[in-house]
Amino acid sequence: MKITKLHDLYFKEFVSKNDIATIVKQLALQVKKDLPKGEVPLFIGILNGCFVFAADFVREFNGDCEISFVKLASYEGTNSSEKVKKLIGVNEDLSDRTVVILEDVIDTGTTLQEIYEIFKTKNLKELKIATLFFKPDVYKKELPIDYIGKSIDDAFIVGYGLDYNGYGRNLPAVYQLTTKPKMKNIVLFGPPGAGKGTQATVLKDKYNLVHISTGDVFRYNIKNGTELGILAKTYMDAGNLVPDEVTISMLKAEVEKNSDVNGFIFDGFPRTQSQAEVLDEFLAEKGERINGMVALEVSEDLLVERILERGKTSGRSDDTDESKIRNRFNEYNTKTAVLKDFYEDKGTYYGVNGVGSIEEITERLSDVFDTL
Numbered sequence: 001m002k003i004t005k006l007h008d009l010y011f012k013e014f015v016s017k018n019d020i021a022t023i024v025k026q027l028a029l030q031v032k033k034d035l036p037k038g039e040v041p042l043f044i045g046i047l048n049g050c051f052v053f054a055a056d057f058v059r060e061f062n063g064d065c066e067i068s069f070v071k072l073a074s075y076e077g078t079n080s081s082e083k084v085k086k087l088i089g090v091n092e093d094l095s096d097r098t099v100v101i102l103e104d105v106i107d108t109g110t111t112l113q114e115i116y117e118i119f120k121t122k123n124l125k126e127l128k129i130a131t132l133f134f135k136p137d138v139y140k141k142e143l144p145i146d147y148i149g150k151s152i153d154d155a156f157i158v159g160y161g162l163d164y165n166g167y168g169r170n171l172p173a174v175y176q177l178t179t180k181p182k183m184k185n186i187v188l189f190g191p192p193g194a195g196k197g198t199q200a201t202v203l204k205d206k207y208n209l210v211h212i213s214t215g216d217v218f219r220y221n222i223k224n225g226t227e228l229g230i231l232a233k234t235y236m237d238a239g240n241l242v243p244d245e246v247t248i249s250m251l252k253a254e255v256e257k258n259s260d261v262n263g264f265i266f267d268g269f270p271r272t273q274s275q276a277e278v279l280d281e282f283l284a285e286k287g288e289r290i291n292g293m294v295a296l297e298v299s300e301d302l303l304v305e306r307i308l309e310r311g312k313t314s315g316r317s318d319d320t321d322e323s324k325i326r327n328r329f330n331e332y333n334t335k336t337a338v339l340k341d342f343y344e345d346k347g348t349y350y351g352v353n354g355v356g357s358i359e360e361i362t363e364r365l366s367d368v369f370d371t372l
Contacts (some may be wrong), residue, residue, distance in 0.1 A: 003289035004175060004346070006167040011158055011175035012284055015150065019239045020132075020160055020174065023149040024053065027130055028060035030147055031100060036118075039096045041222040042197050044090065045069045046115065052161035052169070053132045057102060068092075072115055087118050094122040100146075104161050105133040107154065109141035112248045116143055133157070133174075181288045184263035185269065189339065190296035192328050193303040193310070195361065199296070202362050207369060210258045214268030215251050216240075217258060228253070248278055255282070259338065272335065274340050291372035293343040294365060296354030300329050 002013045015023075025147045035041060043061075046053035047069050058067050070089035099119060103310050106112055112129070119127055130147035138154045157166045159171030168175070184207065197213065204211040220227030228250050251269055257262070270276040276290075283289055304325050313318030318324045343349035350368045354361055 003178065003181060003287070004171065006158060006164045009164060010178050010180050011168070012178040013173050014157060015174040017172040021056070023132065025060045027132070027147055027149050028057050032063055032132055034060055035098065037270050039098055040064045040066065040098050042094070043067045043100050043102055045102045048069045048163045049156045049163070050102055054102045054103050059365070064236065070115070072111055072120070087115065087247070094124055096123065096125045097127070099124050100125045101127070103131040105128065105157065106131045106136070106145060107135040107138050107162045109139050109143060113141045113143055113218045179287060183288050185266070185283065185288060185290050186263070186369065186372065187266045187290055187293040189293050190354060191298065191300070191303055191332050192325070193307040194296040194298050195358070196267050196296060198358060199362060199365055200265050201367065202358070203365060204265055206366065208262045210263070210271070211265045211267060212249070212251065212254050216245065217254055221250055221296045244272070244275055246274065252282060270339065273338060275314035276339055276342055290348065292348040292350050292368070294350045294352060294368050295340065297351045300356040302355065
C-alpha cells in the first residue's frame with residue numbers, strides 16, 4: 001500500500017500491480033473459454049483509459065484475435081439542437097464478427113450504452129462487454145455486463161491507464177482518492193561523513209519533527225533490554241546482521257510512540273529498497289507517506305578526508321584506517337545508494353550540495369524541506 005500525489009490530490013494504493021495481473025488473466029481466460037472453437041474475436045478498447053488494460057488482456061488471451069481502439073465523439077447535426085454521436089477508430093466491416101468491448105471501469109454506463117447501441121447496428125455475430133472494474137452502486141443502465149474483473153465502490157481511481165487531469169495513467173497499480181497526509185516525513189540520506197546527524201539535529205527543531213536515527217533506536221532498545229533489543233543483540237553477538245523485520249519493528253514502535261507529531265526525519269533507514277517499500281506500506285496504513293528523500297551529495301575523496309580528520313578525536317579506530325573507510329563507501333554504493341533510483345522513479349528524490357558550512361548546508365536543505 002502506498003500514497004502518491006497527483007497535482008493537488010492524494011491517492012492511496014487500492015489494487016496492487018500483482019492483483020491487477022491476476023484479474024486480467026482470469027478475465028482473458030474466461031472470455032477465451034466462452035468462445036466457440038476457432039472463433040477469432042475482435043477486441044475493442046475504449047480510449048483513453050483502457051489502453052493499458054487492453055494490451056495486457058490480449059497478451060493473456062494467448063490466441064488468435066484482433067484488437068482496435070475507438071473513441072466516442074459528438075458533433076452538431078443538421079439542426080442546431082441536434083447532437084450526433086460517432087465512433088472514431090472502427091472503419092472495417094464488422095458483419096458476422098464476434099466483438100468484445102473492453103472497458104477499464106464502468107460507472108454510470110452512459111457512454112458505454114451509446115457505444116453499445118452504435119455497435120448493434122453493425123450486423124455483428126455477437127457483442128459482449130468485459131470490464132476491469134465495475135461500480136454497481138452507480139450503474140444506471142439495463143445493459144448486461146458479461147465479464148467483470150472486480151466490483152468496487154464509487155470512489156475516484158487513477159493508475160493503470162486511468163488519470164486525474166492527465167496524470168497517473170502510467171502508475172502500475174490502481175490508486176483511490178484519499179485525504180491529504182498530515183505529516184511531513186523525510187528520509188535524510190547521504191554517505192558516511194556527509195553530516196546527516198548534524199543536519200537532522202538542526203532541522204528537527206526548525207520544523208518541529210521527530211528525528212529517528214536507526215543507531216539511536218538500536219542503542220535504546222539494547223540498553224533498556226526491550227524484547228526487540230534482546231533479540232537484536234543475539235544476532236549482533238553472533239556476528240550476524242540484524243534481520244530487516246527486527247529493525248523495522250523497532251522503527252514502527254518508535255513511530256507509534258509519536259503518533260501525534262508533525263512528522264519524522266528518518267536517518268539511517270531505510271537502507272534497502274525492500275525496507276523502503278515496507279516503510280511506504282506502514283505509513284500508508286496511517287494515511288501518511290514519505291514526502292521525499294533529501295540527500296547530501298559530497299564527493300567520496302572529500303568525505304574520506306573528513307572522516308580521517310574526525311578520527312583524530314572521535315576515538316573510533318575505523319575512522320583512522322582509510323581502507324576501512326573506503327570499504328564503508330563501497331558498501332554504501334553497492335547496497336544503499338540504489339535507494340536513489342527507487343525515490344527518483346517516484347519523483348521524490350532531492351539532491352543537495354553537502355559541501356560548505358553547517359549553516360550553508362542547512363539553508364540548502366531548508367529550501368527543499370519548505371517545498372515538501
